Amino acid sequence: MRLASLLAATAFLGIAAARTGPNPPNRLTGFSAAGERVERDWEAKFKAMPSPDSQRSYMRHLTARPHHVGSPYDSANAQWILAHFKSWGLDAHIERFEVLFPTPRDRLVELVAPTRFKASLAEPTVPGDPTSAQHAEQLPTYNAYSIDGDVTAPLVYVNYGLPSDYDELARHGVSAKGAIVIARYGNSWRGVKPMVAAEHGAVGCIIYSDPADDGYGQGDTYPKGPYRPKEGVQRGSVMEMQLYPGDPLTPGVGATHDAKRLARADAPTITKIPVLPISYGDAQPLLAALGGPVAPEPWRGGLGITYHMGAGPARVHLVVTSNWDIKPVYDVIATIRGSTEPDEWVVRGNHEDAWVNGAEDPTAGQVAMMEEARALGTLLAQGWHPRRTIIYAAWDGEEPMLLGSTEWVEEHADELRQKAVAYLNSDTNDRGYLFAGGTPSLARFVSDVAKDVEDPETHLSVWKRRMLADIGNARSDDARKRARDTGVLRVGPLGSGSDYSGFVDHLGIASLNIGFGGESNGGGVYHSVYDDFYWYTHFSDTSFVYGRALSQMGGLSVMRLADAQVLPYDFVNLASTVQGYVTELQELLQSEQDETAERNREIQEGVFAATSDPWHPTIAPPVESLPPHLGFAALQNGADSLTRSADRYAKTFAALEADTAYAAGEPAVNALLVQAARRLTDKRGLPGRPWYTFELEAPGFYTGYGAKTMPAVREAIEQRKFPLAQQQIETVGSVLGAEAALIDSAATMLGHTPR
């Protein structure tokens, strides 16, 4: 059989499957018929190997004690994982970096007026949950990389602490200047909250978990149910990773022992004001003591109080100081050398450090990845020889802000730029539906893998279950139609929040982030002492069958990427995604123009004056100048070139002869394809944050983990920097043109393959 027909068949099998229910085994993209037969045999062997019971026993060991960066058990876990990797026949070692990692010294949140109340800042032992009692080893509740501070000031409630929330405060005549703000977790990454607070002149920031979002409003609380109890606190990093993640003292280079370091005072990613997280039990007396305007409806949470904005009469004393030590992080790196293409690397990672005991985050993902590694080791012993090099990494220091992975990426940047085929990440794992984020060129690939993995609850493929859920959850006919008519999962952009950031955002390596979740109780004890073995084995993937499914998803993905004759990137999906971004940007500008014009008109008509209640006056927003028109031609031309090249590549690929004739052309094409995602970078980086070089997406400056697509242009428009937006349209247009040229070359090369 000709490879051409195989590949053509693959292209619509997804659709047929979506329409007919149970899907026939799909054909493997990038494999000849013979190659596929061999691959399928190894994959069948692989899929039978991951063991839920083994994952349970790994988790019991890894979560037995708190294991944050610098703790004895963190180091011990790294050694334990290393030993396992080695015992499974992998070539493993530990790579050590030395990073700035602050731990709490003084912490105080005290209401000093109109009444007094001192926040407990403590998570008590839960009877029956043994590790919740390990107080001596637990990191106290804090936000890492808060600057030291000791402030007393009136309190202001700022909802989620987004820029638009401060606009709303201003409309009610409330200012955060000189105040301590209290923001609730959610709707943006936590580090955005103190950053925006500082921009508005606040002198301190308290972040709490509102029970409507994260507590009894979601379901029964621990230990009766899985949700955050009254005293549970979400720890977490507030490092300003929108500038760069990793060690604050060594931006762009690996934090080796001898690395050149910034002085701490010069590190731009440490917060500008002190920050501390608290529980809703501690937040209630503070919020109840606020006066000022009643908070607008969307600001009201689940506490049994009337939410006010302040400022005051509540005054708060906030103290945060840290031990600013340099601590080691231990990345465990295990390598399987490629048999024919050792200089093409498939990297697979999951972190192992936790804020405390960390069962769901990250051990559920870590133990699934370990079972992959064990299974691949067994395959090696049975004679499997992957074409490409495979690297398994158990990252340290993810929680403080991707320390282990970022430093490793920075240290090996040159080699990764040359060799990296893809990075596959996982992190937390739970029950439910497959989620997958990633670079658009890998969306079809991961969808195809998902068709070959069974959902343990419904016995549908995880792809099918996810597609049916997408149909059920669709909010528009278009979304429903998309879910029905395409075999490709909706793979969202990555942003930040786990260890893929260095790979994709800094270097432009095609990346995927996968896991399971969405069934009723995920994340209920996120970053608290209660995310532990007892909680996980009572409320999450208690039988570790989703751990097995994650091993299967991860392992099959790694094997296919490592074994494919031609790398299975899908540029058609890339091009259509890019076209979508370009359309969105034009719509964004249009809606900014329309909204500004409408708001200005309403100000002039007197709408705001007419609707200000004299008892509760509101202030009209300021008149803003109308955003100018921008020329989008460079982006449109770039996107169109990309579409043409992608179509040509897809047609050429589909016309290829199989097997031997095909094989002859591979190495050169693959060497070019490996660079495809890198072409989407601009070495100057995004405006104001040069560490981020990938032009398709980045963590949003004001959203944090939440990705912004085409961020150089999008954020310039959002921030009303229109000359910059115009300039970046040209830049990104060029990048798209370069990508199109690479794909075109690859198509030409494939077209010249001898037949």
Next chain:
Amino acid sequence: MRLASLLAATAFLGIAAARTGPNPPNRLTGFSAAGERVERDWEAKFKAMPSPDSQRSYMRHLTARPHHVGSPYDSANAQWILAHFKSWGLDAHIERFEVLFPTPRDRLVELVAPTRFKASLAEPTVPGDPTSAQHAEQLPTYNAYSIDGDVTAPLVYVNYGLPSDYDELARHGVSAKGAIVIARYGNSWRGVKPMVAAEHGAVGCIIYSDPADDGYGQGDTYPKGPYRPKEGVQRGSVMEMQLYPGDPLTPGVGATHDAKRLARADAPTITKIPVLPISYGDAQPLLAALGGPVAPEPWRGGLGITYHMGAGPARVHLVVTSNWDIKPVYDVIATIRGSTEPDEWVVRGNHEDAWVNGAEDPTAGQVAMMEEARALGTLLAQGWHPRRTIIYAAWDGEEPMLLGSTEWVEEHADELRQKAVAYLNSDTNDRGYLFAGGTPSLARFVSDVAKDVEDPETHLSVWKRRMLADIGNARSDDARKRARDTGVLRVGPLGSGSDYSGFVDHLGIASLNIGFGGESNGGGVYHSVYDDFYWYTHFSDTSFVYGRALSQMGGLSVMRLADAQVLPYDFVNLASTVQGYVTELQELLQSEQDETAERNREIQEGVFAATSDPWHPTIAPPVESLPPHLGFAALQNGADSLTRSADRYAKTFAALEADTAYAAGEPAVNALLVQAARRLTDKRGLPGRPWYTFELEAPGFYTGYGAKTMPAVREAIEQRKFPLAQQQIETVGSVLGAEAALIDSAATMLGHTPR
């Protein structure tokens, strides 16, 4: 000046005003130039008369003691109002009816398992609020017209108790059969909740005020702020007024002493299961004791608990028994006889009975209406002679369900059918924006009045302030454009909930309901002991300036309707409103078809099976047959006839000569126009509820107060009675044709006016 040009000018003055800000005085529809000059003079005198201080003193007197139906103070207030009407020179008397009015005997809500808790069912005295202490005279908290009962059963939480909420329960495998349901107030009229509960087999119903909707979730609670305190209870009638309001024993006829009465056991408007309202303080332990599935997100209220659906383990003992007495109601009726058209009646009403002391509901409206009556009495003494008869009515027995107004309407039905020009209602009053509901033919009329009344806070016209608020609150470009481009307020359909129901719903009398509200604190103590003078004078229209504005709106409306040479109905707005309803009905059927098809498809695809969490299983909805196509031609033809007639009438009206030539044609035209709204009735009534004869709108069978437009057709579609829907399309089409014919005759008559 020719009337023609005056009227033509009127037609677009509204638009010009909307565009240019301050509106020039608009010309009066239906008046000749000479007539307008006279009218404007009297109106100017009138507008200066209503006194805030007088309203305050009336309110202090009327709310000094509880004055529910049958109480001594209710009777005393009627006599007091009568005396005032007489003292102002009006021809006043009291009309007495005898109605079934149950008052509480036994009330019990007790949690009997898994723990015990007895609800207090009591509203305590608030220090500083003197009338809150009048416990001996207060009606206890209850729902009037609950059937007697004594039941013990598992508890089920049913959210707002709508039919769709029971669908949601079924999807979670929870049944209300044999259970006592607890529903929260809101999102439907309270009486719908026990009715739907009984339809689903429940044996009892508890209704509570959730603090998210009505309590601290909205703002600070009484006495710190205006919102419902923990112990505050919403009393209210649960009579099944969707069948008919008024005395349950005398449907369709006045409840005079000798009226023929049904046996109580045969009265269909008494509930089928016992019902009792409780506070959120009393509700919390009941809801906290529920198990079963966690309630879905939209069901979760503001209590600091996890909301569960049940059934059980909470078991509740509910006892309700009443004294089923016949009680007197006293309508105070004051008449100003028309000088030239005494047999054309303009009726103005506001109730005076309350659940307890009733400051906002209804005394704020009652005292504004009294000041109108006083001012009109003064005008009479100064020589004003309205052309038509004016009737002012202070209704008794509104709270139990429109007893006084309904019995009066039924008693005088024949005369009202002949003579009634319009009914103008008010009820509660507060600070803020004008709201107006009513028959579409009066929308332009009330808008024109609103241009001549000043908003006391902004000093804009109340029309302008409302229009600017509509622009600011618009959720779509279309809604914003409508608010900007038309001078006509959006006057919604009436449904039920106040004394206009007998007039419009039963007899087809053009009606308006007006008042002010919407600023931050309206209704916070609705139907509780705390709706009293202290609350109103601290938290509502404390200076009674909106009381004055309401007097001005009501008085000007009455004067213009009573004085106009040609009745100022606007059939163009009627026709366009009707066209809108016809379009909506077609869209409703289409969306029922689309939603059914989509849901059936998803059931077949396995969406529901794939998304059922085995730990919290959900049940797929049943497959339903696809709604058939219906022929809408009869409605479309009727609506088109109406549009053509209305256009012809408007053109003829605009071409009329003014003054003497015009005057000669008036009486006959007006006699016809008076019947215009009556033509929109069908004497057979709505399917299954013959008391309701008006085909444009009615209270919804499953929404209660919330109106359904073209209810005969709409509810048949919603309830999937498609043959009935087809039949009612023909019926309503005929009614529209008859209306068109009447308007056509009026146009012909006007066209033949000698010139």
